[in-house]
Amino acid sequence: MEKVELKTVIKDWRLHAIAFILVAITEAIGQFSIAVGPGVILLLPMLYAFFLGLGLYFTPLISEKNAKNAEPLIILGVTLLIAKIGVTIGPQIEAIIAAGPALLLQELGNLGTIFLALPLAVLLGFRRESIGMTHSIAREPNVGLIVNKFGFSSPEGRGVMAVYIFGTVFGAVFLGLISGLLATATPLHPLSFAMASGVGSGSMMAAASGSLIGAYPELEEQIVAFAGASNLLSLSTGLYFSIFIGLPLTEKLYSIMMRRSERKAAKGGGPNA
Amino acid sequence: MLKSVIEWTWVLAIFGIAALIGNWFGMDVLPWNAIPGMLVLIAVSLVGLMLEKALPFSMPAVGYIGILAIIISLPWFPGSDYVVSWTSQIGILALATPILAYAGISVGSNWADFRKLGFRSFLVAIAVFLGTFIGSALIAEVILRWQGII
Numbered sequence: 001m002e003k004v005e006l007k008t009v010i011k012d013w014r015l016h017a018i019a020f021i022l023v024a025i026t027e028a029i030g031q032f033s034i035a036v037g038p039g040v041i042l043l044l045p046m047l048y049a050f051f052l053g054l055g056l057y058f059t060p061l062i063s064e065k066n067a068k069n070a071e072p073l074i075i076l077g078v079t080l081l082i083a084k085i086g087v088t089i090g091p092q093i094e095a096i097i098a099a100g101p102a103l104l105l106q107e108l109g110n111l112g113t114i115f116l117a118l119p120l121a122v123l124l125g126f127r128r129e130s131i132g133m134t135h136s137i138a139r140e141p142n143v144g145l146i147v148n149k150f151g152f153s154s155p156e157g158r159g160v161m162a163v164y165i166f167g168t169v170f171g172a173v174f175l176g177l178i179s180g181l182l183a184t185a186t187p188l189h190p191l192s193f194a195m196a197s198g199v200g201s202g203s204m205m206a207a208a209s210g211s212l213i214g215a216y217p218e219l220e221e222q223i224v225a226f227a228g229a230s231n232l233l234s235l236s237t238g239l240y241f242s243i244f245i246g247l248p249l250t251e252k253l254y255s256i257m258m259r260r261s262e263r264k265a266a267k268g269g270g271p272n273a
Numbered sequence: 274m275l276k277s278v279i280e281w282t283w284v285l286a287i288f289g290i291a292a293l294i295g296n297w298f299g300m301d302v303l304p305w306n307a308i309p310g311m312l313v314l315i316a317v318s319l320v321g322l323m324l325e326k327a328l329p330f331s332m333p334a335v336g337y338i339g340i341l342a343i344i345i346s347l348p349w350f351p352g353s354d355y356v357v358s359w360t361s362q363i364g365i366l367a368l369a370t371p372i373l374a375y376a377g378i379s380v381g382s383n384w385a386d387f388r389k390l391g392f393r394s395f396l397v398a399i400a401v402f403l404g405t406f407i408g409s410a411l412i413a414e415v416i417l418r419w420q421g422i423i
Contacts, residue, residue: 006280015378016287022374023291027299027367045299046366049374057381070379076281077288077372079318082335084368086317086342087360093347102416112408117400124393133397137405140369141335148333152376153383159394161376166398174402182407188414189423196409208406230409239339243332 004068012069018061019073022049047168071152078144082239085141089236103233106195107241110234113137114250122257132159135250138167139200141239145247167201175199176207180215190216194223198230200238205231274326281322285315291371292363300364310359317342 026045034043056062114134121130132150136142138160150156175197183193190212197208209227213220289311293304321338328337346356417423 006277006284010280010283010287016291019291019371019374019378020294022377023295023371024298026374027295027297027370030299044366044369045295046370046373049370050377050380053374053377054380054384055377057378057384062378062381064382067379067382070375072284073288073375074372074379076284076318077292077368077375079321079334079338080285080288080292080311080314081365081368081372082338083314083317083321083342084360084363084365086339087313087346087356088365090343090346090350090353091348091357093343102413102420105416106409106413109407109409109412110405112406112411113401113404115408116404117397120400121397124397126393126397129394130397133394134401134404137401141339144335145333148335152379158383161380162394163398163401166395167402170398171402174399175406178403178406182410188410189417191423192410192414192417193406195413195417196406199405199409236343239335243336 004072006072009069009072012066015062015066015069018056018066019053019070022052022056026052044168050165074152075147078140078147081140082144085235089232092232092236103195103230104237106230107233107237109196110136110199110238110241110246111249114246114253118250118253119257122254122261126159128155128254129159129162131247131250131254132156132161133163135160135247136238136242137171137199138163139238140164141200141235142242145239145242149247167204171201171204172207175204176211179208180211183212184215190219191222191226194219194226195230197227198232198234200231200234274323277326278319278323281319282315285318288371288375289315291374292368295370296363296367299367299370302362302364307362309355310362313345313356313360314342314363317345 026048029045029048031045032043057067113136117134118130121134126133132138132146132155135146143160143164146156146160152161179193179197182188183190193212194209197205197212199205199208205227209223212223212227216223293307293311296302296307297304318334318338321334321341324337325332325334344350346353346360414423
């Protein structure tokens with residue numbers, strides 16, 4: 001929000017008209033799903049809107065200036081999305097409290113993301129992008145947090161968007177595939193995977209718990225109850241978990257890793273090290 | 274501050290129009306039925322943005338906005354019935370579509386950077402999803418066994 005004047009953004013009617021038309025067309029097309037094994041690839045209007053918008057950048061319709069002006073709309077649009085998620089949680093507060101401490105502690109499992117993916121990201125050569133990528137599974141509230149804190153064009157913003165887009169396109173099918181596979185292939189109980197299915201996205205939860213039910217039909221009701229409660233909890237606490245635990249921990253671990261690799265480089269000496 | 278608030282209101286209103294269009298075409302909710310809910314969401318966002326500027330804590334605006342939205346929709350909060358029924362007219366995906374439309378347009382100028390993320394970011398994203406899924410399942414397993422549920 002700091003780089004472009006909001007006044008010029010508001011007056012960029014070419015940009016807004018194009019966005020309005022994109023939204024109308026993509027929402028009118030609607031949703032498609034492609035079955036892939038036990039899961040589905042969900043094709044949602046927001047995906048068409050993203051790729052059409054991106055395509056337009058390479059036509060004369062959208063200039064560099066229009067593209068720059070779009071950024072504040074993203075940041076403030078995300079605030080509306082967070083408000084909508086908030087008012088969805090409020091009415092369910094009693095169900096959340098009843099779901100209990102087991103569900104709460106299971107949320108700490110999200111840190112698995114940081115311990116598994118952050119070292120991999122750094123190893124693959126990512127720098128500050130890796131903070132955005134691995135501090136969470138990059139759903140809307142986490143994108144909101146990163147965009148709000150670092151800006152959309154920052155390395156952190158690019159990182160969180162990369163995982164967000166991966167999750168939007170492949171998240172449901174990927175979790176659907178691995179939940180059935182892991183529940184049948186590992187000694188862990190299917191109800192543990194049911195709780196893990198509630199990552200904070202309805203479509204991902206549906207795909208992940210759906211293939212669990214396929215593998216264990218006799219546990220259907222329990223799987224749905226555990227996955228639903230966990231998803232509710234992830235939705236309601238995910239953002240604050242990221243603000244107070246996930247993001248600070250990721251930044252801390254990142255700086256430790258960077259310091260270590262710098263020291264190693266220094267010790268190695270020589271111009272080629 | 275006042276200048277910022279007026280400009281935020283304009284940007285939120287423009288975005289709100291895009292979302293109402295999407296809500297209409299995608300969920301068949303006529304815009305005038307969704308306007309009260311949209312005004313509630315815009316008001317909550319504005320208050321959150323103002324709190325971020327006015328208060329000395331380092332909490333981002335989305336943090337205030339989330340808490341505020343939860344509080345006003347709690348069953349015992351006066352008027353929460355209206356808040357919930359008005360905002361239920363706006364689908365979450367109807368808000369996500371314009372965000373992604375503007376994001377697609379905006380990403381164009383960063384396209385070179387995005388392409389650099391490429392295949393490696395695909396691998397990291399897989400590790401991100403595997404990590405949270407397996408991490409949560411392991412902790413759930415331990416606690417459920419301890420509670421004697423499984």
